[in-house]
Amino acid sequence: MKLEPGTGKALELRRGQVLRIEQIEGGQCVDFNCFNLHDYKEFMHTGRTRTLYGLHPGKGCFMWSAPPRERPLVYILEDTANCNDVMFPRCSAALYESVYGLPVHTNCQDIQAEAQREYGLTPDDVHDSFNLFMHTGVDASGRLTIDRQRAKAGDYVDLLAVVDVLAVPNVCGSDLMRTSNFSIKPVELSVFAASEAQLAAVPPFKPLASNRTPAQFRNSRIKPDRELRRDPHYEAVFTNVPIEYRELPVPLSAQDYALLEQCRRSELYGDDDGAALRDIVFSWWEERFLR
Amino acid sequence: MQERIVVLKLNQQQLELLDRTIQGGAAPDRVKLVRLALREYAARHLAAPGPERANET
Numbered sequence: 001m002k003l004e005p006g007t008g009k010a011l012e013l014r015r016g017q018v019l020r021i022e023q024i025e026g027g028q029c030v031d032f033n034c035f036n037l038h039d040y041k042e043f044m045h046t047g048r049t050r051t052l053y054g055l056h057p058g059k060g061c062f063m064w065s066a067p068p069r070e071r072p073l074v075y076i077l078e079d080t081a082n083c084n085d086v087m088f089p090r091c092s093a094a095l096y097e098s099v100y101g102l103p104v105h106t107n108c109q110d111i112q113a114e115a116q117r118e119y120g121l122t123p124d125d126v127h128d129s130f131n132l133f134m135h136t137g138v139d140a141s142g143r144l145t146i147d148r149q150r151a152k153a154g155d156y157v158d159l160l161a162v163v164d165v166l167a168v169p170n171v172c173g174s175d176l177m178r179t180s181n182f183s184i185k186p187v188e189l190s191v192f193a194a195s196e197a198q199l200a201a202v203p204p205f206k207p208l209a210s211n212r213t214p215a216q217f218r219n220s221r222i223k224p225d226r227e228l229r230r231d232p233h234y235e236a237v238f239t240n241v242p243i244e245y246r247e248l249p250v251p252l253s254a255q256d257y258a259l260l261e262q263c264r265r266s267e268l269y270g271d272d273d274g275a276a277l278r279d280i281v282f283s284w285w286e287e288r289f290l291r
Numbered sequence: 292m293q294e295r296i297v298v299l300k301l302n303q304q305q306l307e308l309l310d311r312t313i314q315g316g317a318a319p320d321r322v323k324l325v326r327l328a329l330r331e332y333a334a335r336h337l338a339a340p341g342p343e344r345a346n347e348t
């Protein structure tokens with residue numbers, strides 16, 4: 001199907017199905033979001049995805065759901081343009097009004113909301129999107145930048161559903177920025193089953209005990225009203241509290257103490273030997289064991 | 292110089308990580324693990340022209 005400018009579409013993707021998002025003319029940004037089809041409270045989280053893969057995830061990356069679920073929802077099976085972004089939030093009506101003086105303008109927030117409405121979701125259910133075909137960067141001062149993009153006609157991204165998802169792509173509404181080279185153009189969507197070879201190429205995901213489900217929540221009820229009211233029966237149950245410190249005396253030889261002296265971060269810990277050594281121990285642990 | 296006693300203040304979560312690392316075979320006890328960490332960290336960082344801190348925040 002052709003996704004027309006100014007529109008989006010919510011599509012049910014079953015596990016093992018692939019959504020191909022393809023450039024027709026080229027140079028078109030596509031915002032993408034997805035939800036667990038059977039529990040919309042589990043949704044794609046650009047933050048988790050960004051942390052794992054950096055600012056420009058592409059082929060071979062998963063799109064992850066937000067904590068406390070934190071599991072792969074979609075696998076990027078193919079990406080011929082290699083030009084994606086997970087820094088920028090979706091554009092919104094307020095952006096075009098505040099910057100351009102245009103209170104009524106195509107924007108990804110409203111397009112996503114309208115597409116998701118087909119499944120009973122509200123504008124508040126739109127989350128930050130995975131921005132496909134968006135050329136971004138960070139300048140020397142730390143500001144985020146958008147540049148013109150070079151996706152060509154026929155470039156595509158194949159998104160493989162790892163679980164059943166509601167996938168929501170939309171044609172980015174920005175025609176006043178470089179995002180899509182100052183125009184809005186249609187893109188082509190198609191859905192097909194992944195081959196056995198493609199499925200076999202997906203890295204295995206071993207669920208963790210901490211990939212929580214609503215069955216483990218202390219409150220799993222979805223709040224039906226908008227007003228926030230204190231629960232008079234609430235009792236706080238935080239993890240591992242109270243946090244208590246114990247002393248671990250470590251005898252150091254003159255040689256070892258000399259190493260501590262050479263490695264210590266005096267600018268942070270002054271003459272606190274224990275704090276300096278603790279920093280070294282956990283820095284060492286990161287270097288040796290973090291993957 | 293004589294032996295020095297350095298006192299680390301560690302909470303139960305930090306101790307849990309150290310104990311799991313010991314269980315994994317890195318060292319026989321907490322004190323030896325700390326010494327191992329110090330020596331390996333020093334070997335890595337003092338070998339370079341300056342402390343390698345690029346990956347740390």
